[in-house]
């Protein structure tokens with residue numbers, strides 16, 4: 001099922017902070033829209049599934065991109081240590097893909113990682129070319145044993161994983 005179309009045209013009264021591409025920290029009221037935004041990409045296998053409970057518990061890790069009332073992009077920063085965090089839950093509504101929003105979310109998460117004093121961010125992805133375009137380089141999954149322990153160990157695709165590890169200094 002494809003997602004509902006998004007009207008990106010700002011009205012003359014749209015405040016600057018609500019123009020397409022405005023990034024802010026997620027709040028609990030965003031949870032239903034976050035679930036809806038990620039659903040098609042969970043179905044396609046590009047994102048891991050997340051429950052409403054999981055999103056509520058970890059809402060402070062998430063950033064969202066707004067276009068008026070709609071959330072058209074998101075991503076999260078999952079901290080593993082004083083040095084390392086994972087970029088996860090990266091999604092842009094299909095109507096808005098290819099317009100630079102994915103890059104906006106990545107740069108916002110990297111800026112947050114830098115502000116926190118982290119040194120490196122990584123992702124496991126089926127879209128490595130996107131990550132290479134936004135400053136990441138291919139990495140070895142073995143560098144991220146905590147991720148493998150936390151998520152890969154309970155992933156149904158672990159025996160036939162097609163995800164590539166990518167990493168970027170922050």
Ligand SMILES: CC(C)(COP(=O)(O)OP(=O)(O)OC[C@H]1O[C@@H](n2cnc3c(N)ncnc32)[C@H](O)[C@@H]1OP(=O)(O)O)[C@@H](O)C(=O)NCCC(=O)NCCS
Nearest residue numbers: 041046090091092097098099100101102103125129130133
């Ligand atoms: C991957 C995703 C977040 C990219 O978002 P986006 O807004 O379309 O990306 P941008 O427009 O910011 O693109 C930034 C650059 O990456 C490139 N790019 C984007 N998606 C790409 C893809 N699937 N394959 C190759 N390159 C891609 C763009 O051409 C652009 O390159 P340029 O700046 O050199 O011209 C988006 O396609 C998406 O939500 N996909 C489904 C969920 C998903 O796979 N998430 C990643 C899970 S780790």
